[in-house]
Amino acid sequence: MSLHSRALAALIAAATSMTLFAACAGTAPADQSAQSSAPGSTPSSADISTQSTSPNNSDSGTSVGENTSAATGSDTSAGAMSGSSSAPSSANAFPVTVKASNGEVTVTAKPAAIASLSPTATEMLYAIGAGDQVKVVDRDSDYPAGLPNARVDAYQLNIESLTSFRPDLVVMSDVAPDQESKFKALGMTVIAESAPTNLDGTYAQIIQLGEVTGHAEQARALVAKMKGEVAAIIAEAPKPGGTATYYYELDQTYYSVTSDTFIGHILGLVGLKSIADAAPDATKSGGYPQLDSEFILKANPGYVFLADSKCCQQTPATVGARPGWSTLGAVSGGRVFLLDDDIASRWGPRTVDLLRAVADDMKAHPVQK
Amino acid sequence: MTLGRALHKSAARTPLAGDAARSAQVSGVGMAGAAAVVGAAATGAGAAEESVRRGRVRLPVLVSAVILVLSMVLSIALGAVTISPADQISTLLGHLPLIGFHSGVAPIEQAIIWDLRLPRVVLAALVGAMLAGGGAAYQGVLRNSLADPYLLGVAAGAGLGATVVIVLGGAGTPILPVAAFVGAVAAVALTYTVAAAGTERAGGYALILAGVAAAAMLTAIQTYLQQQHADQMRQIYNWILGSFAVASWSDIWMVAPYIAISVVVLLAHRRILDVLRVGGDEATTLGVDPRRAGLAIIGAATLGTAAAVSVSGLIGFVGIVAPHAVRLVAGASYRVVLPVSMICGGAFLVLADLVARTVQAPAEVPIGVITAFVGGPFFLLVLRSRRSRHGVL
Numbered sequence: 001m002s003l004h005s006r007a008l009a010a011l012i013a014a015a016t017s018m019t020l021f022a023a024c025a026g027t028a029p030a031d032q033s034a035q036s037s038a039p040g041s042t043p044s045s046a047d048i049s050t051q052s053t054s055p056n057n058s059d060s061g062t063s064v065g066e067n068t069s070a071a072t073g074s075d076t077s078a079g080a081m082s083g084s085s086s087a088p089s090s091a092n093a094f095p096v097t098v099k100a101s102n103g104e105v106t107v108t109a110k111p112a113a114i115a116s117l118s119p120t121a122t123e124m125l126y127a128i129g130a131g132d133q134v135k136v137v138d139r140d141s142d143y144p145a146g147l148p149n150a151r152v153d154a155y156q157l158n159i160e161s162l163t164s165f166r167p168d169l170v171v172m173s174d175v176a177p178d179q180e181s182k183f184k185a186l187g188m189t190v191i192a193e194s195a196p197t198n199l200d201g202t203y204a205q206i207i208q209l210g211e212v213t214g215h216a217e218q219a220r221a222l223v224a225k226m227k228g229e230v231a232a233i234i235a236e237a238p239k240p241g242g243t244a245t246y247y248y249e250l251d252q253t254y255y256s257v258t259s260d261t262f263i264g265h266i267l268g269l270v271g272l273k274s275i276a277d278a279a280p281d282a283t284k285s286g287g288y289p290q291l292d293s294e295f296i297l298k299a300n301p302g303y304v305f306l307a308d309s310k311c312c313q314q315t316p317a318t319v320g321a322r323p324g325w326s327t328l329g330a331v332s333g334g335r336v337f338l339l340d341d342d343i344a345s346r347w348g349p350r351t352v353d354l355l356r357a358v359a360d361d362m363k364a365h366p367v368q369k
Numbered sequence: 370m371t372l373g374r375a376l377h378k379s380a381a382r383t384p385l386a387g388d389a390a391r392s393a394q395v396s397g398v399g400m401a402g403a404a405a406v407v408g409a410a411a412t413g414a415g416a417a418e419e420s421v422r423r424g425r426v427r428l429p430v431l432v433s434a435v436i437l438v439l440s441m442v443l444s445i446a447l448g449a450v451t452i453s454p455a456d457q458i459s460t461l462l463g464h465l466p467l468i469g470f471h472s473g474v475a476p477i478e479q480a481i482i483w484d485l486r487l488p489r490v491v492l493a494a495l496v497g498a499m500l501a502g503g504g505a506a507y508q509g510v511l512r513n514s515l516a517d518p519y520l521l522g523v524a525a526g527a528g529l530g531a532t533v534v535i536v537l538g539g540a541g542t543p544i545l546p547v548a549a550f551v552g553a554v555a556a557v558a559l560t561y562t563v564a565a566a567g568t569e570r571a572g573g574y575a576l577i578l579a580g581v582a583a584a585a586m587l588t589a590i591q592t593y594l595q596q597q598h599a600d601q602m603r604q605i606y607n608w609i610l611g612s613f614a615v616a617s618w619s620d621i622w623m624v625a626p627y628i629a630i631s632v633v634v635l636l637a638h639r640r641i642l643d644v645l646r647v648g649g650d651e652a653t654t655l656g657v658d659p660r661r662a663g664l665a666i667i668g669a670a671t672l673g674t675a676a677a678v679s680v681s682g683l684i685g686f687v688g689i690v691a692p693h694a695v696r697l698v699a700g701a702s703y704r705v706v707l708p709v710s711m712i713c714g715g716a717f718l719v720l721a722d723l724v725a726r727t728v729q730a731p732a733e734v735p736i737g738v739i740t741a742f743v744g745g746p747f748f749l750l751v752l753r754s755r756r757s758r759h760g761v762l
Binding site for chain 2: 139151152153155158159160166176179180181182185186187281285286290
């Protein structure tokens, strides 16, 4: 007995000492953990929404010129004043510091070789005219046409392979602290732009990428164009009324999205609410709960959106053929719509196309009252 | 107490060990002394015979050490970026303390050698040595040739600890290896408790069965968490498959003390493992308390394995196959099997990591895939060519 308790005590002591060691030797674990909750979803989006809701809109959280410590409002105005000659169109003024998902990122000169390791970032970079600087992309990047042939795997990232392309700026959706320290050792700047929760987050990321790549002007123009298009789509969209609901299918095991997710926010712009909001683990799952067939049938959503058409060959016909699903109003009324899996899972400029497609579908197949 | 009986149920029935030997075994330090006593008793005093035996240990150790050094050199030399041997050597010299050598190598090349490749190679060698040594020790103490270092729940516990941290958003932080380590140690503690709780009659298999039960339980919790957080599934999966992609010097400093202690304790028990091989009764007659020896060996192997997997993820296959391959080539004595397994395990993992990062560049293949895919056929080859000479496992 005593032997056991002694063995256990020894193990516990070992575990404790390891914890202490990590606390001392690790580079400030507490800080990093606080930061690393960013990839989760809420904190990062909070970063972005803070920026987008602050008064100066596009320039908020961004300071151009020598003043690199800038994130606050007063600093921003100071930076704008000091660089007043070129402040409004400060596209090519480096160094520039932005507050991205991985904290403050300073880019000292216009990047000559960008590694874009996120399909969304690739779409954004090309849309703001930074495509010429992009030298290597991740395997999932497939839009627009004319991407470089140089590919790396963002999920099983081989950092040395990435180094062989000599990028000076690495754009990722999320970067782990241990990866970040490797990039730092190799003299590369990394900026993370993780999934936001609404279109304002998309706009803020486009502006940031414009600032750090030297295309701030084009980025602002793109955001203005997107905002105009979204407003037009919303204005012309049918007004389905307060109770219009949808079931959004991520895969055939009924993983779905709530109205609080990015895609939920987009669909909310045309007045739709997700049936998944009422799911028991709607918030616990981070907005991506798994539903079951009975739950969906009982909720009887007005619309069904299939974001698993490319991956899993789901169509209105296969959905109608599921046991019991023919009773759904969305099935009998022809309101089961296919979405492009890729566009629907990204948060780039083509989100506007997605919104337009949904609005058009709704117009063509209105819910019968 | 009941656990000791579960390990070697005969121990209590034949309390022949002398009081002196017993008191010497109370502390871990005493174990080394006991080992010397037993070693002398078991091998006889003949000096000539002793030197022959030493030769039988030295040659395999020397050969495997050469293999390890060669594989480390090869692994540092090769990678996605081609760096000239001269630049590599001057980079390494430049990082040696006290010499004050200033290499003229570009900073990025230096960083590739010093911050990317070298930590990977060193950590792979450490982890491989620990997994193989832990596997050999488990096989010896439990007298089960299918025992691997994950048998008592280390893998499941580490996996659960890592999953919890990743789910909470801590992927890639220094907290992750600590959580994995704590999970692994807690899992083995659970296994011990279950085995000790009510298995007076179950015999030596109680511990193994308890390990299977604990692992199944913890894996169930881990799978549930993973399924609840589908968005982080890929990060969890990547960790479980194992990788040295972001190995760093701080990882090495964090786990090296545990692995070093574990290796020293295990090596100090190599003669006792030989004695345990013949059975608990005989061991007791020779003055070894199989209960205490078993606890010390399992404790050391567990601690080291937990530290290893906490930074590498769950790399399979090394712990079970490296010791058997060594046995087939160099005989069954633990005085050979233990050190040679450690060295060969290190070399194997260093080479596996080299393959993992180069074969599919610019992507990385999970190292666990390489160890199983390459190790399986290799093991069959050794098995075929050696079975006739050495009999079965």
